[in-house]
Amino acid sequence: MSRTKPLSGYPEFLPAHAMIEQRVLDTLRGVFELHGFGRIETRAVEPLSELSRKGEITKEVYAVKRLHAAAEDAAELGLHFDLTVPFARYVLENAGQLQFPFRRYQMQKVWRGERPQEGRYREFLQCDIDVIGRDTLATHHDAELPLVALEALEKLHVDLGLPPALMHINNRKLLEGFYQGLGIEETAPILQRVDKLDKIGPDGVRKLLTDELALSATAIDAILGLAQIQTNDESFVDQVHALGVTSELMETGLVELSQVLSVVRAELPERVTVDLRIARGLDYYTGMVQETELVGWQKIGAVSGGGRYDALARDNRSTYPGVGLTIGVTRILVPLLAKNALAISRQVPSAVFVAVDAEDNRSEAQKVAASLRRRGISCEIAPKSDKFGKQIAFADKRGIPYVWFGGSQGSVKDIRSGEQVDADATVWSPADVDLIPQVTAS
């Protein structure tokens, strides 16, 4: 086997970075479970017919086919490109055995055949949380999901040193109603163009709306006016009204958005802003929508997105409305780790390296290790009965903080301070902070 090159678009982590990723996933999962979300996992493949209904996405799907299937066989399966399509299918498939509202999280790889580029991957890890109801789902979940996501991202910030998050929230009813008030029925072409505000600026968007959609200057003024409203408080309501558009649907959207803002601000006032430019491309959103960035790392793009959908799925008896969102773990971690923005205190799980003074005494080291492990202390035994200096260097290279010498009644050295104390393997413990590797901003 010759040495191979990494595959572009398929990021893989070295062991230390893989441990950081694991800690991030554990943290997210911890928050999701505290809020009563249970984990499910769906298969990696879906029938191509399910994956390709949205025309624009078809090109990005990876088809999967047995290598020796007859050449004329059409591929029938593809790798999922998100976790929403599989989740909708799972809900329909198991509706009779699920209890609604159904709260679930899912942490899985997804695949997209896009051209790899900065921030775009062909394989990446997403964490989705959704609450899905049968036929109805109360609007208080519109605030709950953003809050759970922000709480999770806040914990990543506080506990692991990731950058803080800022969630931009909006409401599709507000947008749809506003456009209806302007006499515009088909909003998708407008939303698509307004979405380019960041890239091409208001004048660029104005040109697109004029040239391509032939909108009036008055309508465009209103549209650009709306898209540029961004407030941390309730003042967005007055700013919208000042644009002079009236619509019942818009008023509903304003009320819903105010409610979400108020609940989220009560918990995490610094982490949320109303931003009426946010639309989220996917056409199934029907109420609250959000897009989240990491402060100081806006160039990464949205690290979370989601919203309310009135009918994620539908079967003969019911529709399934929900509120959900994705956190893009690969999208967060690949750039942060590439820039060394996060560090971990050691390369391996082991807190203790048990030295072996002679191969004949290896079983003594095994007893020490067994005693420590019984009390939840991760350790590894010297692979070779080298000179102690070499063994300490071995531990040091991996960042293992403690080296154990002798049998169960032995001694333990903190190789950072050099301090060595007599210790009994049945009772000694490392400092709490050394029990598992520490992740910090660096």
Add this chain to the structure above:
Amino acid sequence: MSRTKPLSGYPEFLPAHAMIEQRVLDTLRGVFELHGFGRIETRAVEPLSELSRKGEITKEVYAVKRLHAAAEDAAELGLHFDLTVPFARYVLENAGQLQFPFRRYQMQKVWRGERPQEGRYREFLQCDIDVIGRDTLATHHDAELPLVALEALEKLHVDLGLPPALMHINNRKLLEGFYQGLGIEETAPILQRVDKLDKIGPDGVRKLLTDELALSATAIDAILGLAQIQTNDESFVDQVHALGVTSELMETGLVELSQVLSVVRAELPERVTVDLRIARGLDYYTGMVQETELVGWQKIGAVSGGGRYDALARDNRSTYPGVGLTIGVTRILVPLLAKNALAISRQVPSAVFVAVDAEDNRSEAQKVAASLRRRGISCEIAPKSDKFGKQIAFADKRGIPYVWFGGSQGSVKDIRSGEQVDADATVWSPADVDLIPQVTAS
């Protein structure tokens, strides 16, 4: 979207079973990390050239291709069918940045395009642990890896109620040396046929060895004699010698096997047996080999397998010997769960259901929930301010043990006993056993 049928060969779990699977994975991971194994994850795809070198496996590989790639483009990537090939590639790719011996675990899905049948899946989850050295790796790891696997399986048995494991160990040097002693150079065709002993019995194997390999009756007697040796103690050494075959390599194998047996027996005497029939098909094993079954569930087949390999990978400068094994989580869990051999105490992570007496008081419930979560207590808030009876039924249906009423100075009811006590949300905790869902044999 119409209701779909499950895809044959792609098992998916309902939420309660997914929680059991998660607990199994957490338990395995906990043991691996206690032993200093760090997690890595590799991409799902490998170049087809890497996946198809072993002729017999080619057919089982799933090729992956962008749906709209030109039809004449040959597929270049495939889904990995195990975690060994990707791990070998990862080691070569990152050899300069890894520290050897390198201890890693990997828990990922693998895919095989086999015909789905009892115990065979097209997508399944494997947990691999390996220790890999550069150029050399001490033989004490031959006992370490089986012991870690057995310790993990024992914890699944004791903590979660899975059936106990029995590991069958052998040594390829013993086999190779024995066959050499019989004057046989090419052992693979023999091992293949002896492997059918369980299915077709000694007479069947004798017939194959006579008809297809034209071996002498004396040689076949010795081969069948060896294959039928199974002991829980060192007596296998005398039994092998009694077959009258002499070989230096065989003696090395006997010593290595005795050492592994002795180390494993010292810890888990009931969980290991020497079984000289075990060969493991893959040709890269060169020393210790093991295959593990669950007692009472032998029909599942091997739930773990692995061994020593002298050169898993090789680059211009080094070879990478290792000892590794796989635990087949899907293969264990799908049949156990299908037979309801395991149960979980509730369907959701929540320990507490916070009732809401009126929508206007929802924020009170949110405060209670926040207090509980701050202390690591998973909870969910009533989705609707129904009558309390309905809310209790909602919690009961999900197996949530406690329902909270009123604000932070409220009361909490254990809905199993019906007992209700006044409680302060800033200090009250559920019984330890109720903190997370309990998995048990059922």
